[in-house]
Amino acid sequence: MTTVDGPLGLVETQRVVLFEEGSPLVLASGRELAPVEVAFETYGTLSPERNNVVFLCHALTGDAHAAGHHGDSSERGWWDNIIGPGRPVDTDRYFVVCPNLLGGCQGTTGPASTDPRTGKPYGLRFPAITVKDLVAVHRALLSHLGIERPMAVLGGSLGGMQALQWALDYPTEVPGAAMVCATSRLTAQNIAFSAVAREAIMRDPDFNGGDFYDQEKGPELGLALARMTAHITYLSEEAMRQKFGRRRQDPSAPTPDPDAPESDFEVDFEVESYLRHQGTAFLDRFDANTYLYFSRMMDRFDPFADNQVFERLKTLVTRFLLVSFDTDWRFDSSHSRVIQRQLARAGVPVSFREIESPWGHDSFLLEVPEYHRTVDTFLDSLWRER
Amino acid sequence: MTLRPDLRLVADLIGADSRVLDLGCGDGALLDELITNRSCSGWGVELSDDGFYGCLARGVPVVQGDVDRGLEDVEDDEVDVVVLSETIQALRRPELALREMRRVAQRGIVSLPNFGHWRLRLELLTRGRMPTSPELPNQWYSTPNIHLCTLSDFEDLVGESGLTIVDRIPLDGSQRRASGLAGARPNLFAAGAVYSLERNSDILNP
Numbered sequence: 001m002t003t004v005d006g007p008l009g010l011v012e013t014q015r016v017v018l019f020e021e022g023s024p025l026v027l028a029s030g031r032e033l034a035p036v037e038v039a040f041e042t043y044g045t046l047s048p049e050r051n052n053v054v055f056l057c058h059a060l061t062g063d064a065h066a067a068g069h070h071g072d073s074s075e076r077g078w079w080d081n082i083i084g085p086g087r088p089v090d091t092d093r094y095f096v097v098c099p100n101l102l103g104g105c106q107g108t109t110g111p112a113s114t115d116p117r118t119g120k121p122y123g124l125r126f127p128a129i130t131v132k133d134l135v136a137v138h139r140a141l142l143s144h145l146g147i148e149r150p151m152a153v154l155g156g157s158l159g160g161m162q163a164l165q166w167a168l169d170y171p172t173e174v175p176g177a178a179m180v181c182a183t184s185r186l187t188a189q190n191i192a193f194s195a196v197a198r199e200a201i202m203r204d205p206d207f208n209g210g211d212f213y214d215q216e217k218g219p220e221l222g223l224a225l226a227r228m229t230a231h232i233t234y235l236s237e238e239a240m241r242q243k244f245g246r247r248r249q250d251p252s253a254p255t256p257d258p259d260a261p262e263s264d265f266e267v268d269f270e271v272e273s274y275l276r277h278q279g280t281a282f283l284d285r286f287d288a289n290t291y292l293y294f295s296r297m298m299d300r301f302d303p304f305a306d307n308q309v310f311e312r313l314k315t316l317v318t319r320f321l322l323v324s325f326d327t328d329w330r331f332d333s334s335h336s337r338v339i340q341r342q343l344a345r346a347g348v349p350v351s352f353r354e355i356e357s358p359w360g361h362d363s364f365l366l367e368v369p370e371y372h373r374t375v376d377t378f379l380d381s382l383w384r385e386r
Numbered sequence: 387m388t389l390r391p392d393l394r395l396v397a398d399l400i401g402a403d404s405r406v407l408d409l410g411c412g413d414g415a416l417l418d419e420l421i422t423n424r425s426c427s428g429w430g431v432e433l434s435d436d437g438f439y440g441c442l443a444r445g446v447p448v449v450q451g452d453v454d455r456g457l458e459d460v461e462d463d464e465v466d467v468v469v470l471s472e473t474i475q476a477l478r479r480p481e482l483a484l485r486e487m488r489r490v491a492q493r494g495i496v497s498l499p500n501f502g503h504w505r506l507r508l509e510l511l512t513r514g515r516m517p518t519s520p521e522l523p524n525q526w527y528s529t530p531n532i533h534l535c536t537l538s539d540f541e542d543l544v545g546e547s548g549l550t551i552v553d554r555i556p557l558d559g560s561q562r563r564a565s566g567l568a569g570a571r572p573n574l575f576a577a578g579a580v581y582s583l584e585r586n587s588d589i590l591n592p
Contacts, residue, residue, distance in 0.1 A: 319445060340449060341459055347405070347427050349447040353438060370435070377442045385445065 039107025224279030236360030410473030413440025502536030
């Protein structure tokens with residue numbers, strides 16, 4: 001089989017119910033959840049030995065549609081630049097699986113799904129979830145696909161956190177885990193930004209305690225503000241300077257109209273316009289309650305605080321790759337260094353590299369050549385040993 | 387793949403099941419041998435991109451970084467052996483590297499070229515120019531080897547660093563164990579040497 005190197009073509013999101021009333025998902029908290037439906041995409045072909053699986057874990061606002069397109073070839077998946085024939089996540093070699101996360105809002109059961117007990121959306125009655133629960137659903141999806149174990153688990157940011165949790169919870173299951181600009185524990189500053197985002201959503205007059213699904217509009221103002229704040233942390237100062245500088249939206253705009261003084265405080269600089277656009281565009285595809293659940297889940301993530309982890313590390317078969325970016329200030333390199341130290345001290349094979357990129361946390365979604373080559377080399381080494 | 391002869395000498399000085407930290411590990415050939423065939427564990431530190439990718443391709447754990455910045459992340463006695471193979475002469479602060487080696491491990495293995503070799507001495511004496519050799523092929527201005535020394539110089543630094551020489555293997559020009567004169571007068575006749583070092587028990591030393 002020969003394929004031309006390049007992007008994937010048309011792909012399709014599939015759905016499957018993995019947990020039903022009789023056999024619910026038991027969460028780490030002990031609570032039960034059913035039904036659990038999962039939206040996922042796959043790319044490439046599963047090998048007869050079923051040992052070429054690269055499992056992708058998405059970040060806070062991602063979804064199952066990582067690569068290819070759904071009909072309009074100009075609208076591509078969120079990680080399209082790294083996935084495809086001849087690309088680092090090479091679909092000529094690997095069978096790639098990418099689900100929407102539990103608690104999400106892009107096809108997988110989450111707060112906007114119908115609670116079977118009430119016939120209405122869960123809202124804040126959706127149970128609290130942890131990264132462990134995301135992993136439990138990932139494993140159930142693989143099992144449904146007839147796959148015993150992944151060859152590698154790969155993710156950026158929250159995606160990397162899932163890769164770490166998976167390897168720690170099932171120490172003999174994951175040959176390779178690649179974590180890009182991830183963390184094992186948020187800092188006070190990280191949590192502070194989460195807090196601002198949540199406050200913005202919950203104080204929105206349309207939030208209504210999370211029961212906004214039958215209203216004309218939900219907490220749009222709050223969700224857009226949450227997104228704007230987060231976006232500031234995804235870009236470095238350097239990236240903002242390059243992208244926008246102090247450029248004005250309309251340099252020829254007249255001086256403020258004395259009869260409408262508030263017009264002076266509307267969008268003036270380009271960066272304002274960009275943030276407003278990011279906020280508004282987000283409303284079409286994201287659920288405010290999912291934002292609350294995911295950001296809280298990230299705040300609480302701290303796998304090395306569990307003392308039993310160090311016992312499990314003794315039997316761990318996973319080889320880790322950690323990548324950070326020098327201008328990322330959301331999860332800067334010190335987060336990756338902490339993980340490297342925790343694992344290496346326990347005798348776990350872990351490689352780490354900080355890569356130069358001006359684009360801050362967002363770099364993990366961009367085509368940074370040294371980053372792509374690093375992921376490529378790592379996956380290739382696992383593939384040759386599979 | 388066959389291991390470079392001097393790396394095989396280094397590997398033979400490291401016991402099975404050791405925890406090894408290889409500073410300036412290149413493409414990870416030594417660690418690959420130790421992990422695959424001698425049930426060792428550990429990781430390497432390597433500055434170059436090529437070396438980093440070489441390690442990653444072999445599945446050898448590697449951290450991209452600069453040994454000259456120290457090993458502040460590594461705990462006292464975290465590993466059994468630190469290796470500085472053909473690395474120390476390229477460091478800005480060789481004395482820091484030895485001090486850190488002593489802090490994080492009981493044992494150290496160092497291999498280095500010998501600038502006191504008679505051929506180099508003769509070249510400097512007769513030509514009056516910085517000598518080059520098969521082991522040291524670069525010109526003075528473009529060499530990565532910015533801290534060349536003789537074996538005697540190195541041995542002085544070892545003593546000052548609170549380390550003891552347990553074993554010294556003289557090398558010939560092809561990086562193999564040298565015999566004859568090189569064994570008797572290594573500072574004059576060996577092209578380089580592999581040292582096995584141990585931390586002095588004297589706690590008053592640095």
